[in-house]
Amino acid sequence: MTSAQVFLALIAGLFLAPLAVGVLTGVDRRVTARLQSRIGPPILQPFYDIAKLMGKEPMLANHWLAFCSMLYLAGAVTSVVLFFLQADLLLIFFVQAVGSVFLVIGAMTVPSPYSQIGAHRELLQIIAYEPLLILVIVGIFLATGSFKIEAVYAMEQPLLFKLPLLFLVLGIALTIKLRKSPFDISASHHAHQEIVRGVYTEYSGPYLAIVEIAHWFEIVLILCLLSLFWSTSIVGLVLLLGITYFVEILVDNTTSRMTWRWMLGTAWITGITFSLINLLWLYYG
Amino acid sequence: MNFISNFIQSSRIKSPWVMHFDCGSCNGCDIETLAVLTPVYDVERFGIINIGNPKHADVLLVTGTVNHRNKKVLKNLYDQMPKPRAVIAIGACGLTGGVMREAPNVVGGVDKVIPVDVYVPGCPAKPEAIIDGVVKALELFAAKS
Numbered sequence A: 001m002t003s004a005q006v007f008l009a010l011i012a013g014l015f016l017a018p019l020a021v022g023v024l025t026g027v028d029r030r031v032t033a034r035l036q037s038r039i040g041p042p043i044l045q046p047f048y049d050i051a052k053l054m055g056k057e058p059m060l061a062n063h064w065l066a067f068c069s070m071l072y073l074a075g076a077v078t079s080v081v082l083f084f085l086q087a088d089l090l091l092i093f094f095v096q097a098v099g100s101v102f103l104v105i106g107a108m109t110v111p112s113p114y115s116q117i118g119a120h121r122e123l124l125q126i127i128a129y130e131p132l133l134i135l136v137i138v139g140i141f142l143a144t145g146s147f148k149i150e151a152v153y154a155m156e157q158p159l160l161f162k163l164p165l166l167f168l169v170l171g172i173a174l175t176i177k178l179r180k181s182p183f184d185i186s187a188s189h190h191a192h193q194e195i196v197r198g199v200y201t202e203y204s205g206p207y208l209a210i211v212e213i214a215h216w217f218e219i220v221l222i223l224c225l226l227s228l229f230w231s232t233s234i235v236g237l238v239l240l241l242g243i244t245y246f247v248e249i250l251v252d253n254t255t256s257r258m259t260w261r262w263m264l265g266t267a268w269i270t271g272i273t274f275s276l277i278n279l280l281w282l283y284y285g
Numbered sequence B: 001m002n003f004i005s006n007f008i009q010s011s012r013i014k015s016p017w018v019m020h021f022d023c024g025s026c027n028g029c030d031i032e033t034l035a036v037l038t039p040v041y042d043v044e045r046f047g048i049i050n051i052g053n054p055k056h057a058d059v060l061l062v063t064g065t066v067n068h069r070n071k072k073v074l075k076n077l078y079d080q081m082p083k084p085r086a087v088i089a090i091g092a093c094g095l096t097g098g099v100m101r102e103a104p105n106v107v108g109g110v111d112k113v114i115p116v117d118v119y120v121p122g123c124p125a126k127p128e129a130i131i132d133g134v135v136k137a138l139e140l141f142a143a144k145s
Helices: A003-035 A045-054 A063-084 A089-108 A113-144 A149-153 A164-177 A194-200 A206-230 A234-254 A260-284 B002-014 B028-035 B071-080 B091-096 B127-144
Strands: B017-022 B059-063 B086-090 B106-108 B118-120
Touching: A003 A045, A003 A063, A003 A206, A003 A234, A045 A206, A045 B002, A063 A089, A063 A206, A089 A113, A089 A194, A089 A206, A113 A149, A113 A164, A113 A194, A113 A206, A113 A260, A164 A206, A164 A234, A164 A260, A206 A234, B002 B127, B017 B028, B017 B071, B028 B059, B028 B091, B028 B127, B059 B071, B059 B091, B059 B127, B086 B091, B086 B127, B091 B118, B118 B127
Parallel strands: B017 B059, B059 B086, B086 B118
Antiparallel strands: none
16 A cells, blocks of 8 residues: 555544444434334434533543543554554454453443443453454455455455355344344443443443444444455445345344343354354355 | 534534433323323434433433432432533422422422422423423523533
8 A cells, every 4th residue: 555545544444434434323313213103313413412422521430431431442443444454354353352342341340230230241242243253254264365355355256245144144243233132232322221221331421422432433343344245346335235234223123132141142153153154165165 | 623612512402311210200290201202202303312321311300209218319310410411390299399298208399409490390291391391401501501
């Protein structure tokens, strides 16, 4: 990459992508409201929420919460920037894992039972989706022969034709990461309350805004991973992302919240079975 | 910087997160308050979300009479809300103590314990009146900050 390309990639990764995800979240809330025969908030509502939270009085139980929310953001931003600079997929994976663990550490530093249970559930969610992400990355390695993102862009055929089942597996990870039903057990984006917003309980005001922005960056990363499955044309890529996200919203509105045991069982059994079939087919086919 | 502070100012009115506390109500006002969130009234149009956590809330809706046992809870919830914040008392009981005002265990209205910004009368208060109260509170909210 030339320095001009690096500069453009940084701009896209640091500013354009999270702004786009903010708008996408607004569209998500609007579509969800329509599915529930409501009108729904304005498209820019997520930005209003963030701005309002930024203007609130900082009020924290301890300083670790501030530290952890910053590191969560740092981990998420770094992983997205690495992706836009076309770094190694494994490195990106581990950087985002470090970020998401700091969210849990922050929630764990406060003895509030809501925060503690939320943190445990968040950890279980991380345990559920991390193996799936690794398997997807292994699949990309087997298909392209490299962990570098450049190798994916060098492909002539979309990866989706070689890794259709792994795409579904990534869909499970996306549902967990987007905090959507049936996996919205540690935090949720709708008007749910009490324990299902557990991991966010102690983050408030500007720090909640930071956590929210970090979550946008995490969504950017997962959507970027999805986009690798149709890297050959922009139209195909946008269509694939649009359809996947709409299916996510449908799933969110037609399923109910399940327990963490069910989540671990389903995510691992279906995810790992699908991945193994796909990987074996790729290896021997 | 002026642009940013203006945006924050206008966002405050567009994104009030509401916490609802039942201070010993007969549940009449609570049902009407929750009805506001249903598709018929759909207050999420205005960015209003019912949140269960005082640390995330901007507006506190209180229904029912305050008694000596739950006044500490009410005060505690209010203290956990970061500023700027607004309090709305709903229904006859929340305003003055209602029919229970003379009972020995009753303190009276919500304003005996925490400062109240808007009073919504009614027994029970109508959902339209509650929405009206929240809108009034938002105007005060904008003026406050």
